[in-house]
Amino acid sequence: MKNSQDAIEKVLAGLRDADAPAGMERRILEEVESRASARSRRDWCKWRSIWLLRPAPLVAGRPVIYGVALAAVFTFVLAISTIHRHEDSPAQAKITPAAKTPTSRETLLPAPSVVVAKDTQLSAPVPSRARSKRKINVRRAGLAPDRDSVAQREMRAASRPAPPLPLTEQEKLLVQFVQTHSRQELAAVNPMKWAAHDAEEKAEFDNFFGLPTKGRAE
Amino acid sequence: MASVEGYSLAVASMESARPEIDLAALVETYSALLFRVAHSVLRSPAEAEDVVQDVFVRVLEHRRSLQEVRDMRVWLVRIAWNFALDRRRRIRPEQWDESFAESLAGSSVPADKALDEAQRVSSVLRELERLPRGERHVLLLSAVEELGTAEIAQVLGRSESAVRALLFRARTRLRERLKKRGGER
Numbered sequence: 001m002k003n004s005q006d007a008i009e010k011v012l013a014g015l016r017d018a019d020a021p022a023g024m025e026r027r028i029l030e031e032v033e034s035r036a037s038a039r040s041r042r043d044w045c046k047w048r049s050i051w052l053l054r055p056a057p058l059v060a061g062r063p064v065i066y067g068v069a070l071a072a073v074f075t076f077v078l079a080i081s082t083i084h085r086h087e088d089s090p091a092q093a094k095i096t097p098a099a100k101t102p103t104s105r106e107t108l109l110p111a112p113s114v115v116v117a118k119d120t121q122l123s124a125p126v127p128s129r130a131r132s133k134r135k136i137n138v139r140r141a142g143l144a145p146d147r148d149s150v151a152q153r154e155m156r157a158a159s160r161p162a163p164p165l166p167l168t169e170q171e172k173l174l175v176q177f178v179q180t181h182s183r184q185e186l187a188a189v190n191p192m193k194w195a196a197h198d199a200e201e202k203a204e205f206d207n208f209f210g211l212p213t214k215g216r217a218e
Numbered sequence: 219m220a221s222v223e224g225y226s227l228a229v230a231s232m233e234s235a236r237p238e239i240d241l242a243a244l245v246e247t248y249s250a251l252l253f254r255v256a257h258s259v260l261r262s263p264a265e266a267e268d269v270v271q272d273v274f275v276r277v278l279e280h281r282r283s284l285q286e287v288r289d290m291r292v293w294l295v296r297i298a299w300n301f302a303l304d305r306r307r308r309i310r311p312e313q314w315d316e317s318f319a320e321s322l323a324g325s326s327v328p329a330d331k332a333l334d335e336a337q338r339v340s341s342v343l344r345e346l347e348r349l350p351r352g353e354r355h356v357l358l359l360s361a362v363e364e365l366g367t368a369e370i371a372q373v374l375g376r377s378e379s380a381v382r383a384l385l386f387r388a389r390t391r392l393r394e395r396l397k398k399r400g401g402e403r
Contacts, residue, residue: 012361014339024249
């Protein structure tokens with residue numbers, strides 16, 4: 001018992017008193033520093049490779065970049081001009097049928113309404129598109145198109161029917177009367193029926209009292 | 219040892235204040251402790267030194283996140299412990315136990331007595347390796363004098379009472395097995 005206990009204590013004491021080899025700290029520090037420097041060198045090489053490799057395609061691709069930029073500017077200008085053309089086109093579309101058929105517009109009555117309907121169909125989407133999709137810069141929009149085209153557009157704008165006027169007092173009374181009275185009562189309002197009714201009564205009266213009528217006298 | 223403890227605490231507080239870790243101070247403070255932790259598992263000074271070196275290389279790799287480490291001492295001991303266990307699992311150095319036993323037997327005693335002592339130590343080490351894993355780990359860490367029960371519990375991820383119970387069982391089991399082995403002889 002004592003021997004085994006002593007042996008255990010001896011082993012544990014040996015593990016407890018184990019001394020680090022001489023110079024261990026220095027070796028560890030040297031190793032760690034060498035690792036750190038290798039790591040920093042590796043990082044520096046990585047950054048340098050990135051730094052050195054990045055300018056090369058820049059220099060090589062400079063004409064390409066200029067070309068792309070030029071193409072972008074050209075596309076932008078083209079898009080702007082296309083948008084302006086789109087804005088002007090409804091007015092031209094309106095002008096064309098009016099210029100083609102001046103006589104029909106003067107002579108035939110339905111023609112202007114047809115033209116107006118066409119104009120309404122053509123010109124209706126334009127303001128809604130302009131309002132919803134793109135905000136128009138008012139100052140720029142006012143200056144860019146010439147004033148004649150704006151005046152023409154406004155002159156040829158579709159005439160829309162005026163909103164219905166409010167009812168007069170008599171009309172309101174009439175509507176109220178129609179809504180509140182029965183069919184017989186409404187029929188009694190009819191002056192033709194009143195006149196027929198009066199004529200019938202008068203005929204009965206004359207027939208009863210024997211007044212000579214023009215036909216009977218003859 | 220108390221002065222080392224105080225120094226380590228001062229370094230730890232300094233580390234918490236500074237953004238960069240002073241690795242030299244860490245090596246100076248903890249290398250001996252980590253060496254003993256690794257040596258308790260490997261019983262080879264060279265292998266234990268390699269483990270300590272690996273620990274500080276790991277510290278260097280994670281030096282950005284060291285500010286988040288709450289207890290640097292326990293964290294380092296746990297790294298060294300895991301590295302040592304991993305290394306022992308890979309190498310299985312039974313011959314190191316023999317040389318360690320011979321070094322413990324001492325050179326001041328006569329050769330026959332030293333040989334007998336070395337055999338006894340070797341048998342203790344063999345039985346120690348046959349202990350259940352939890353008991354073995356607690357017994358080996360308890361051999362490192364700087365580590366208290368609370369720190370052993372943190373390193374092994376167990377409660378302090380469990381560590382105490384495991385330590386008691388380990389000692390009892392080891393003693394009984396050695397006694398039985400001695401009786402068989």
